[in-house]
Amino acid sequence: MASASPSDAAAAAELQRLVQAIQDTHVSNICTAAAAAWLSYDILLTFRQEVSLVWSARWTTPKLLYFLVRYYTLVSLLLTVAVNSSHEVSFTLTTGAVRWRWYNGFNGTLTSAVFGEAMFLMRLYAAYQRSTAILIVIIILFLAEFVIGTVTAALVVSSFHVVPRPPNYPLPGCLFTPPKHVNLSLMVWAVAMGVTCVYFLLILYKFARNLSVRKNAGPSNVVPIWELQRISPVVFSFLRDSAFYFFLxxxxxxxxxxxxxxxxxxxIIPMGTVWLMVIYALSASRLCLNTRGSLHRRRSEYELESGWHDIIELQDRSRSSGQRTNTNISAANITPGSTLIFAKSEGRVSLHRGAMDLDALEYTQRDYFRTWEYEVEPWTVLFPTY
Known part of the structure; x- marks a missing residue:
């Protein structure tokens, strides 16, 4: 039996690579469509909550980031599905194909990560009481991840080229030569994992610190973790969603x-990036909706003013109010009632039953009282006992 000639073996290998490319492209397109469907379903599921909590709020940076990470990601996924699954789009060596190469290279996980992380980091910064040290850490990590990702994306995209679609083969979308600089791509994902771990440790530290409150300043009465949701639901919602966000x-x-x-x-590699895009979009938007929902419920419970704002605005408004009538929070400001109140006086934390006179507190603006809760200050939290 005659052995196959080298030309026949090369043709068979080329055919095998072509079949694999068709299969990989098909799987990648299915994953992109599934990711877009998942994000669309979540948008429909939370649309009513979004209208009441986000649309009605005034335009701020967090609101802009919310719409970008949620809807720009969805549009990007739908456009990717439309282009990469089309057999009619002309992908020859044209200017349009080159532009699509650059758009597709920078429009994936990088943009979703920038918008999603920016939303969370604003809240992480506020949770640490706008600490300068935390701000420096956040800026360094965010810029390092962004610069490394941008430079690597530019190098990788410039290393591959558009090739014409082979005639009579069912290859959809745009075809590229294999990219170079694979080690740089590995470094980007490793850096992203490391930065995520640092953020996760920061939120865990804040979580552990918040649980260190002691009832009546006693050494053995640590507030249990299952009580945190009842003691301060805003804090609990923020910490829970942040931890889950960085885990995903x-x-x-x-x-x-x-x-x-x-x-x-x-x-087939884009199969992973589209899921990460949806993770950023879902987690960041859910973090915003859940936190604002908790603030909205607290506003209704304590019958605060009808207008409410995002956490960064709360902090800015409270610090600019300037009205002070009493610099101590103690039992003197508490009247009998049906609410349990943590109060701090001269370094001691105590638990009282009663109702606190908000007008007698430091910074009499009621917004500041809500900001204390949101900023995870463990000694100014109230919860009803009925």
Whole structure:
């Protein structure tokens, strides 16, 4: 039996690579469509809550980031599905194909990560009482991740080229040569995982610190974790969603790192990036909705003013009010009632039953009272006992 000639073996190998490219592209397109459907379903699920909590609020940076991370990500996913699944779009060596290469290279996880992380980091900064040290750490980590991601994306995108679609083959979308600088891509995912771990540790530290409040300043009466939701639901919602957010982001970065190692040079790699885009969009938007929902419920419970604002605005408004009538929060400001109140006086934390006179508090603006809760200050929290 005659052995196959080298030309026949090369043709068979080329055919095998072509079949694999078709399969990888098909799987990647299915994942992109599924990711877009998941995000669309979540938007429909929370649309009523979004209208009442976000649309009605005045335009601020957090509100702008919310719409960008939620709807820009959805539009990007839908556009990617439309282009990469089309057999009619002309992808020859044209200017349009080159532009799509750059758009697709920078419009994926990088933009969703920038918008999503910016939303969370604003809240993390406020949770640490606008600490200068935390601000420096956040800026360094955010800029390092952004610069490394941008430079790597530029190098990777410039390393591959658009190739014409082979005639008579069912290859949808745009075809590229395999990218170079695979090690740089691995470094980007490793850096993203490291930065996510630092953020996660920061939120865990804040969580542990918040639970260190002691009832009546006693050494053995630590507030249990299951009581935090009842004591301060705003704090609980923020910490819970933040921890879950970074857990999902860490899993997504790990998944993409594994894909880069296992499927190097294959068209199936975008399967991981589209899921990470949705993770950023869902987690960041849910963090905003849940936190604002908790603030809205507290506003209704304590019958505060009808207008409410985002956390950063709360802090700015409270610090500019300037009215002070009493610099101590103690039992003298508490009247009998049906509310349990943590009060701090001369370094001691005590628990009282009663109703606190908000007008007798330091910074009599009621917004500041809400800001204390949101900023995870463990000694100014109230909860009803009925």
């Amino acid at each position: 982001v860490f899993i997504g970065n790990t998944m993409n790192l594994v894909f880069e190692l296992v499927f190097a040079g294959r068209a």
